[in-house]
Amino acid sequence: MYTMEKRHKLNNIEDLSFPTLYPRCLNLREVYIAVDGQCMPCCDLSIGLGMPWKLFFKEEWNLNYNSMDKILKSIETFSRKIKDTKNSPIKKCSKTCNTPWLNSRNYFHLELSTRCTLQCPKCPRTAWPLTSPTTVFEKTDMKFNHIEAIIKALPSKWRLFLQGSLGDAVFHPQLFDIIRLADRKKILFEMTTASPSRSLKWWEEFYNCYSNPASEIRFSVDGLEDTASIYRKGQDFNKVWASMKLGVKNGKKITWSFIPFSHNEHQIETASKMAKDNGIKFLLSPSNRWDGPEDPFKPKNPQLSANYDRSY
Ligand code: SF4
Numbered sequence: 001m002y003t004m005e006k007r008h009k010l011n012n013i014e015d016l017s018f019p020t021l022y023p024r025c026l027n028l029r030e031v032y033i034a035v036d037g038q039c040m041p042c043c044d045l046s047i048g049l050g051m052p053w054k055l056f057f058k059e060e061w062n063l064n065y066n067s068m069d070k071i072l073k074s075i076e077t078f079s080r081k082i083k084d085t086k087n088s089p090i091k092k093c094s095k096t097c098n099t100p101w102l103n104s105r106n107y108f109h110l111e112l113s114t115r116c117t118l119q120c121p122k123c124p125r126t127a128w129p130l131t132s133p134t135t136v137f138e139k140t141d142m143k144f145n146h147i148e149a150i151i152k153a154l155p156s157k158w159r160l161f162l163q164g165s166l167g168d169a170v171f172h173p174q175l176f177d178i179i180r181l182a183d184r185k186k187i188l189f190e191m192t193t194a195s196p197s198r199s200l201k202w203w204e205e206f207y208n209c210y211s212n213p214a215s216e217i218r219f220s221v222d223g224l225e226d227t228a229s230i231y232r233k234g235q236d237f238n239k240v241w242a243s244m245k246l247g248v249k250n251g252k253k254i255t256w257s258f259i260p261f262s263h264n265e266h267q268i269e270t271a272s273k274m275a276k277d278n279g280i281k282f283l284l285s286p287s288n289r290w291d292g293p294e295d296p297f298k299p300k301n302p303q304l305s306a307n308y309d310r311s312y
Pocket residue numbers: 116117118119120123124125126164165166167168194196232
């Protein structure tokens with residue numbers, strides 16, 4: 001027999017109109033905004049062989065059809081319902097499976113561009129474009145007027161997180177204007193990049209676009225000169241390393257984000273020392289994108305990989 005409380009929860013589940021709900025927790029860390037202006041409750045929900053994506057493509061959550069303020073209110077209502085039921089519309093999200101419930105969002109995650117010149121084998125743009133049911137893999141950039149609306153609606157003390165799941169932010173044709181705008185509005189940003197095809201001259205100009213020393217650039221470099229391009233196919237280690245040191249010289253907060261793989265796990269100590277010696281923060285970022293336990297990229301040391309694979 002259902003108690004009143006249980007009945008209330010079931011009503012909430014039905015309201016969500018999802019075909020199946022799973023008794024799993026969700027860690028809503030951010031509001032994710034895809035390159036075409038589609039907003040979603042969290043990027044953790046959005047990635048995964050294209051299937052969970054479909055659940056969150058609501059026209060009213062797209063900046064082409066609605067204002068950011070209205071979208072935010074609607075997403076908040078949605079998240080509250082999910083939180084009440086403690087049930088998730090997806091079986092497993094890409095990063096937060098089985099973590100305690102958290103609803104601690106404090107940043108907008110923007111997918112500024114779906115362009116990239118590298119070909120990392122486990123990147124969704126390299127691995128999944130043919131299986132996606134949507135057009136998110138088309139090469140395109142976020143509209144500048146969407147970015148202005150997003151920045152205007154950013155709640156106070158929230159950050160901008162510029163990290164592509166499908167491309168690299170450095171390819172947005174108006175990136176300098178975006179960074180200048182955020183800096184003018186005193187908005188803290190964090191940008192992750194593998195610095196594909198970007199020159200020292202380009203980085204010099206980029207660093208001149210902002211003054212807040214707390215804003216951070218995270219360079220994704222998985223190894224040293226002889227190994228970095230094994231995974232980041234096409235990356236020039238020396239060029240990226242020079243761009244990182246240039247950032248420090250310009251007084252910027254620079255982080256070296258290093259994914260341990262079987263071909264670079266022996267270099268972690270050297271890389272970490274190199275970073276420290278040059279005023280760069282070193283961040284070990286274990287990956288969860290493994291094609292099963294026999295994946296040849298997987299580090300031999302089990303403590304250096306997240307403990308689940310990317311099958312859904
Ligand atoms: S650098 Fe980033 S966007 Fe480019 S291929 Fe690699 S993971 Fe994908």
